[in-house]
Amino acid sequence: MLAYSAGMLYVEINGAAPSIADLHRVAVVNYGHFTSMQVRENRVRGLDLHLRRLDDASKELFTATPGTDRVRSLLRQALDHGPGDVSARISVFARSGDISVPTPDVDLAVMVSLSDPVPETPQTPWSVCSIPYLRESAHLKHAATMGLIRARRAARSQGFDDAVFIGPDGLILEGSIWNLGLWDGETVTWPQGPKLPGVTEQLLTMGLHRIGVRTRTRPVVAQDLAHYQAAFASYSWCPAQPLASLDDVSFANPPAAFTMLEKAWDSVPWETV
Structure with missing residues (x-):
């Protein structure tokens, strides 16, 4: 070893x-x-x-x-x-x-x-910033990671925890190594555009449907963010890592929203390798 x-x-x-x-x-x-x-x-x-x-x-x-x-x-x-x-x-x-x-x-x-295994327990809510960037062949989880690492470095040099990518058309797309989820009190929204369809995003969507919560995929721009109560990063380390803010927009992140997300994730079955 x-x-x-x-x-x-x-x-x-x-x-x-x-x-x-x-x-x-x-x-x-x-x-x-x-x-x-x-x-x-x-x-x-x-x-x-x-x-x-x-x-x-x-x-x-x-x-x-x-x-x-x-x-x-x-x-x-x-x-x-x-x-x-x-x-x-x-x-x-x-x-x-x-x-x-x-x-x-x-x-x-x-x-x-x-x-080493990584606990799924969320960290302290992250503050993230938007950075103009579009990954090449964004639908693939490919080995060309220089651009996303540079974006994360740029975000952290400004005092943020991580970066969210915004495309040339102004669409909010995805986080550096995670998908962005948004909650408006009734529906979970996943931004639409060139991005990686994360496995955790797909599984969480299935779990939300299983417990009767609606989801949708639609274009999201910066002006839309104020309409959402909660925001979270979804990736293999954590299905719902809370985001405190994105640029100058803060999220209330009511505990009930994350209880709902946890319940949805707990409903996802395990498969034996």
Whole structure:
């Protein structure tokens, strides 16, 4: 088990210890995609959605796929070497060859990384700011993360906790590594536009419908924010992290709204890997 200062780290590529050549390929070729999830007692919420995300993105980026059965098997194998509760990241990349040549004959590799689990408990409400930015191929959870990291750094240099991206047309899109949810007292709204359809967002939407709460996806601009009582970030670490403010708009965040979100999330079933 490889170790780093924050705790445990275990990595396998195609079910084996990574070679220097494999790690060099991952480090210098910024073309691939991944998904991240929390594992508890070898179970995952939305595992089928994570596997489908990897399959769809592989077809789009590589015209090939490692196969969901293989990916699931490799995750299960890696979990046998670690504790039952971990944070897992599954990455897909081309192990060799010229990836600028579009061909289905590609040597796809699956890297499974396990690290310390992250509690789903929300942190102190975040203050976030808007930054003009549109991720390339925003519907994919791809490895090209420089832009979003620069946005987060810019936000934090101004004293904020994180950044929300605004597109060139003024639409509020998504957070740096999370989806934005808004509550008006009756309905949860997810901003519409070029963004990543997060697995946690999808699962929380299903859970809200299960408990009888309406959701919608619609365009949101800055002028709309004052109409919402609560705002939250939704991602693999936390389904509903409260936002205290976005730019100069503050949110009341009534406790009942987050009790509702917690109830919806608790209704999402676990799947055994």
